[in-house]
Amino acid sequence: MKTIDIIQETYFALTVNKVRSGLTILGIVIGIGSVIAMVSIGQGAQGTIEASIQSIGSNLLIVTPGAQRGAGVQVSAGRGSAQTLTKEDADAISNQPIGITATAPEVSRRYQVTARGTNTNTQVIGTIASYPTVRNIAVEEGSFITDQNVRSLSKVAVLGPTARDDLFGQDGSAIGQSIRINKVDFKVVGVTKAKGGTGFGSQDDVIFVPLSTAQRFLAGDTYVTTISIQAQSADQMTQVQQQVTDLLLDRHHIDNPQLADFQVLNQADIVATASSVTGTFTILLGAIAGISLVVGGIGIMNMMLTTVTERTREIGLRKAIGAKRRDISLQFLAEAVMLTLLGGVFGVLLGWLLALGVSSFAGLATTVSTTAMLLAFAVSAAIGIIFGYYPARRAAGLNPIEALRYE
Amino acid sequence: MIECKDIVKIYTNGGVETAVLKGVSFSIKKGEFVAIMGPSGSGKSTLMHILGALDTPTSGEYKLDNHDVSSLSDNELADIRRNKIGFVFQSFNLLSRATVLRNVTLPLVYAEVGADKRRPLVEKALRSAGLDEDRWSHKSNQLSGGQMQRVAIARALVNNPSIILADEPTGNLDTATGEIVLGTFQQLNRDHQHTIILITHEPYVAQHADRIIHIQDGKILSDKKNDQKRIVHSHPEL
Ligand SMILES: Nc1ncnc2c1ncn2[C@@H]1O[C@H](COP(=O)(O)OP(=O)(O)O)[C@@H](O)[C@H]1O
Ligand SMILES: [Mg+2]
Numbered sequence: 001m002k003t004i005d006i007i008q009e010t011y012f013a014l015t016v017n018k019v020r021s022g023l024t025i026l027g028i029v030i031g032i033g034s035v036i037a038m039v040s041i042g043q044g045a046q047g048t049i050e051a052s053i054q055s056i057g058s059n060l061l062i063v064t065p066g067a068q069r070g071a072g073v074q075v076s077a078g079r080g081s082a083q084t085l086t087k088e089d090a091d092a093i094s095n096q097p098i099g100i101t102a103t104a105p106e107v108s109r110r111y112q113v114t115a116r117g118t119n120t121n122t123q124v125i126g127t128i129a130s131y132p133t134v135r136n137i138a139v140e141e142g143s144f145i146t147d148q149n150v151r152s153l154s155k156v157a158v159l160g161p162t163a164r165d166d167l168f169g170q171d172g173s174a175i176g177q178s179i180r181i182n183k184v185d186f187k188v189v190g191v192t193k194a195k196g197g198t199g200f201g202s203q204d205d206v207i208f209v210p211l212s213t214a215q216r217f218l219a220g221d222t223y224v225t226t227i228s229i230q231a232q233s234a235d236q237m238t239q240v241q242q243q244v245t246d247l248l249l250d251r252h253h254i255d256n257p258q259l260a261d262f263q264v265l266n267q268a269d270i271v272a273t274a275s276s277v278t279g280t281f282t283i284l285l286g287a288i289a290g291i292s293l294v295v296g297g298i299g300i301m302n303m304m305l306t307t308v309t310e311r312t313r314e315i316g317l318r319k320a321i322g323a324k325r326r327d328i329s330l331q332f333l334a335e336a337v338m339l340t341l342l343g344g345v346f347g348v349l350l351g352w353l354l355a356l357g358v359s360s361f362a363g364l365a366t367t368v369s370t371t372a373m374l375l376a377f378a379v380s381a382a383i384g385i386i387f388g389y390y391p392a393r394r395a396a397g398l399n400p401i402e403a404l405r406y407e
Numbered sequence: 408m409i410e411c412k413d414i415v416k417i418y419t420n421g422g423v424e425t426a427v428l429k430g431v432s433f434s435i436k437k438g439e440f441v442a443i444m445g446p447s448g449s450g451k452s453t454l455m456h457i458l459g460a461l462d463t464p465t466s467g468e469y470k471l472d473n474h475d476v477s478s479l480s481d482n483e484l485a486d487i488r489r490n491k492i493g494f495v496f497q498s499f500n501l502l503s504r505a506t507v508l509r510n511v512t513l514p515l516v517y518a519e520v521g522a523d524k525r526r527p528l529v530e531k532a533l534r535s536a537g538l539d540e541d542r543w544s545h546k547s548n549q550l551s552g553g554q555m556q557r558v559a560i561a562r563a564l565v566n567n568p569s570i571i572l573a574d575e576p577t578g579n580l581d582t583a584t585g586e587i588v589l590g591t592f593q594q595l596n597r598d599h600q601h602t603i604i605l606i607t608h609e610p611y612v613a614q615h616a617d618r619i620i621h622i623q624d625g626k627i628l629s630d631k632k633n634d635q636k637r638i639v640h641s642h643p644e645l
Contacts, residue, residue: 001517002516004522009516012505012509313500314500314502316500317500318513319461319485320494320500321494321562322485322486322488322490322517323517324485325485401461401462
């Protein structure tokens, strides 16, 4: 039997009972559609998280105080609470011979901030002039903290766009105005560009002040909470990470790296960890949706078994006029695969629309990838073959004499 | 071209053996019109299944065009059916929602005849079977019984088979229509030299053939020339 004839026979068989074929296809449409939608939501979330990690800088290493997890033993009071890093550590790192573009220490804490009757609770970061380079921040208006500001303990502040909006309104001019942080007055000298990100992860709801000023007037000590380091290239990250670790171990007089009072995080590691979490999340969503796909497949099998019974005489006749087992099983298999492929086409469409709907109504980012679509087609064809195989075999195995006698 | 020697068919159901054909021997030459006649349950259909390569005998030898068909595999039997046999059944067995043309084309599909060569063969078969051209695009369930049987005959003819096997072809038709269908077989035999085996339990129907093989209880009772052949002269419309 030629391929074109199989396609024709299949088309004919499926159009004979359009409602039944349509309902069976619907099962697959819903299955494929929900898998596509769920995977799109998962991949969208992955993309968002990765982008927000990337946006904090490129080729970034972050040094924070606190203990690393040793083999089985947790040796510290908890990350962040320890005060072990100083500006001198940061200076020592930036004096390293190779691989580092810039280093920016910071001391950060949340404070209540007031300005002309308005007030907000926001993150205040004391840092130095190299911070914008390391952390991918651009200045919208005015200028950022300068080295001169840091040296002279200037009481100047640079506002993030959200902090500016909260304190001075959407279009109020902030430059030259005065704000009060922890009972100390600062003069606003600049506003940074928006970076995006909402809620807890916002990098726009922030106020920058000189590191020295923050240490003296706000924190009251000489420690820093984070040191950000930008490596020259992605290839050098691991090497720089090792170098920085060795240097700090040496400066802190620690022999056993397991007992380090700081940790050096590599941006690539953070991305990888986040990706693996969202990847698992995507698989989970896809698997849940996959259940409906299996149910759709069982629907196909059910319909095909009914068809084989109904068409027993027809099968007998086909055999009598010369159809071989292979011709019969191919025909029924083709019907099942055609049903699932049609289901696949409309399912991808439905999934895509669902993803679009989720993006525009729920505000979640979604990504409908070509891979997911191709996979959906492959899966739907496979379902047709798997669930159509048994009915097709049953049809092909019918004895023509009995089949012709069947009423 | 058909040679049967000592054909025996025994069905075994749950250990119980039923001998349906108990040693049947005969031969049929090309161009003959033979009726196989016998009461219900005498084994006529069983014999037709063997002659039509739908089944194989338990023992004995069956040769079709000098090929031994008695012990072939499923696929080899299917090849014999698609090339050498045309079936006409009592209940027509047409694809009811398909058009006349599609029904008659079906054997060519399985014989893998090229798409461009099909239409002329189908038209020739339909003309030989005497179905009016204005019926060709009808769905087969829109036809009368006699017309349906003509479609079935055309389907049996389309591959130009060595033999046409008709099992009670008039069983579902009224007498007048049955007469016309029998006339069609006579015409195919007379004008196109088709070999036809007509299976029936009615002596009246068997009278339309040139030779009658009388079968009873799985054995041949008599096998002789039909001296009182009833001839249907016209090829009237249905
Ligand atoms: N598959 C089978 N198993 C057992 N007995 C069968 C089978 N097929 C037919 N028979 C028996 O064989 C006998 C002849 O059947 P059949 O050839 O159909 O007769 P006819 O066509 O002459 O009426 C019947 O008694 C029938 O019950
Ligand atoms: Mg019978």
